[in-house]
Amino acid sequence: MNKGVVFFILLSVFSVAFIAPLESEFIKPANFPKPKYNFQKNPFDSNKINIGRALFYDPILSKDTTISCASCHSNYTAFAHVDHALSHGIADRIGFRNAPGLMNLAWHENFMWDGAINNLEMQALAPLTNHLEMDENLNHVLEKINRSIFYKNLFKQAYGDEVISSDRFLKSITQFLLQIVSASAKYDSVKNGNATFTSQENKGYHIFKKNCATCHAEPLFTNLKFEQNNLPVDPNLKDMGRMRITQNAQDSIRFKVPTLRNIAFTFPYMHDGRFSKLQDVLHHYENIELVTSNHTRIKIKLNKAEKVDLTAFLLTLTDQKFLFNPALAFPKELLLLNRRKNE
């Protein structure tokens, strides 16, 4: 074959590779199980992830354009709402529950403290329409986004045309949510053979395995089930947890087990944020007997030294790389510079 033709073909291939949007693949962390999300239904695309990221940080989703998803889920605090027992939505309306940290969502089959949401793609609709949160409705949000030249351009780039449907809108948000993976803590390095625990962390790990791991199962540090931990019902909130959804008495005051990953950053703790410090949580568990959802009886007894060791282990679940991952942060260039240019 003519050398010139070969050169031209190679040049074309390289050019396409550079011009085409980067396809992002979901990379399963080595020590994690198979994710539950159906990626085939919503294959990753960097342009779609970009849209999801812009929407996550954009208050356009709320009725008065004051609250974004990130208002209650800040990336620097593992997407939790730090220092807020109950999150507040538009017009300072106080919510019903603590905004949990967001991470490793691809492994979950249901969402929220009571599992009310059955698919990650539908999760965004809950805060979007909740009167105490964004107080919007899907039709109106889509109307707003469809009026935005900035978003029209983004959707055209990602989907080939400017149509902004609920399907594209929710799938794009989902693509961004799926990027929120925390799997680079010291714990993970130890599990992958790249680091070792200190002797105190190691002691703490053994205490963890003996007392906590039934519910906070490794490596996600949640068994993804609904458990009850003997917390008295708050007389004002009267939150019955999972029973609100299933109406089964056995689900009374059972809540989805939160992950312990990045726990140092996700305070306050519990479904109603009643404990502001990690030591308050450990105090709650220091002498307790629990019955899990599969009827296992667990007795926990922790002395002062054990609580210190356990805390040392829990701090190995802090994932700095995740917390300061620029790809998950506010998309300054996209939302501020590009948008201003467009609108």
Next chain:
Amino acid sequence: MNVRVCFKKIILLFLCCITLYSKAAAQSQKATFFLQTDFDQLYLNDSIKISKCVIYLTNFKFYNHAELVFKDTNQAHLIDLLDPSPIQFNIPANQVYNRVEFNIGVDSSTSVAGILTGDLDPRKGMYWAWQSGYINFKLEGILNTKAQQPFQYHIGGYAGKLNAIQTISFEVNPNNKYTLSFNFLPMLQYCLAQKQFELMSPQLKAVQLAKLLSENTTCIKVQNLSNE
């Protein structure tokens, strides 16, 4: 408000009808079957005004005795029973069938499938955002009494004992045209007798109301097309 007195004033039926219309195109290789909706607003006196009546009909299947011979490719049909449009199916000409089966409501596998399009788009107003799941049917209106009592029933639920989906089947003949009639009156009477004017979440009572509607749904032969 005296609900019983109100009932006495109600002429008996509130029926919402969909005509099932099927016709074999004998000469062609592919027979076309139509499901035609024909809303037959039965007489209500002024005591009740219905402002909304929408329903999901899903998973239409046609059987020849126990053998499944045709399955609707369209997952769900969202029908506005106050202004219904026909539903049509294209069934191959050589397929013989004697029974149609379908659901009132959206099944559990569809309910957990994430974002869907067409009639299952959450923009249609039949999706609970606060607790994932579709509303199988909505009935809203007002009792035109002195109190002007509004009522709203959003019936749904797909999981466990709160599963409100109803599967119904009727014997049908490809040469006939049928009307599916949804009689909401027993359900409405039941609610109003208990002064239950609102029901908008998955619950056992919703399952009961869905059953009442299902039990009062009929399939009526309208006309024999073979003589046409």
